[in-house]
Amino acid sequence: MKESSSKIDRRKFLERSAKVAVGSTLFASVTENNLVNASETKSNSKLPDFIIDSHIHCKGNDKWVEDMVRIYRSYNAMACVLTWIDDLEIMVDAIKSYPDVFIGYGRVDLDNQNAIREVEKFKKAGFVGMKFHSPQKNYDDSSYFQIYRLCEEYKMYMIFHTGISGRNITDKPNWMSSARMRPMYLDTLCRLFPRAKIQGAHLGNPWYEEAAEAARWNPNLFFDVTGSTLLKFIKLGRLERMSEVLWWSSNEGEKNPHTLKDGPSAWEHIVFGTDERPQGLPSNIERFSMMLDKNNVPPAIRKKMWGETMAKNLGIDPETHKFIE
Numbered sequence: 001m002k003e004s005s006s007k008i009d010r011r012k013f014l015e016r017s018a019k020v021a022v023g024s025t026l027f028a029s030v031t032e033n034n035l036v037n038a039s040e041t042k043s044n045s046k047l048p049d050f051i052i053d054s055h056i057h058c059k060g061n062d063k064w065v066e067d068m069v070r071i072y073r074s075y076n077a078m079a080c081v082l083t084w085i086d087d088l089e090i091m092v093d094a095i096k097s098y099p100d101v102f103i104g105y106g107r108v109d110l111d112n113q114n115a116i117r118e119v120e121k122f123k124k125a126g127f128v129g130m131k132f133h134s135p136q137k138n139y140d141d142s143s144y145f146q147i148y149r150l151c152e153e154y155k156m157y158m159i160f161h162t163g164i165s166g167r168n169i170t171d172k173p174n175w176m177s178s179a180r181m182r183p184m185y186l187d188t189l190c191r192l193f194p195r196a197k198i199q200g201a202h203l204g205n206p207w208y209e210e211a212a213e214a215a216r217w218n219p220n221l222f223f224d225v226t227g228s229t230l231l232k233f234i235k236l237g238r239l240e241r242m243s244e245v246l247w248w249s250s251n252e253g254e255k256n257p258h259t260l261k262d263g264p265s266a267w268e269h270i271v272f273g274t275d276e277r278p279q280g281l282p283s284n285i286e287r288f289s290m291m292l293d294k295n296n297v298p299p300a301i302r303k304k305m306w307g308e309t310m311a312k313n314l315g316i317d318p319e320t321h322k323f324i325e
């Protein structure tokens, strides 16, 4: 792929984003083709200044890389890209060409005998996180501990699929269980690997309460809300349900001996993500914004959720998109 000569200028970006409208009319009108046109014609003050998409998958071809760069740059967004070892080279190239957009995460099968070697390979190639999905045993099975320990030592962020997992209609049997990916297994890992930073994907759908309560006692545990959850609550008119599970404040522990003292508030454990094609970014921003509005999340916490928390977790400067040495 070609090196881009048009690295977006932050001042220009801010000028443009100030003109971008927020709300369902804009987002409904934004498609792959008219994205830039729409962003140049509508007016808006609510779009986040800086975004890190904490969860998107590498599609392993140049077209996908080009779509990512075009769309994510127009939102001043970076993306944590979950990458199998077969796509390592294409991601290494993408990160080298567009370091303002791509953040490399590896993906390994926890039950693969080569898993540890692959983590080493990803680390050597400059990847800063690892993704895990579909284990043959529960996530907190001790046979996986050496892999997690290596990630903790390497300061590689760990993201685990939690909750119900997608499948295709097929005649081919697949011995996979969503029950082995319950969010509470991450509570075990947060206690056992206290220096690690851990993210559960999908807020444990449908085990939201379990996911949130695990986060309440673990300052190093984060969740994204990608997948069907927000679509479900929007359809049911129940986005406020999120406040029922994400209920505690940052000073809760002072009045309540049953909550972590000096721990973050509930919403500070939530980070933005898409888990979709690059073209899904605008509609995911819309859904996430609706969730924030319906639950009256304060502006300072929103900024953390859109990108600042992930920037801090990964050691990235939101102004320059560069890793802090």
Ligand SMILES: [Zn+2]
Pocket (backbone or CB within 6 Å): 055, 057, 201, 275
């Ligand atoms: Zn995913």
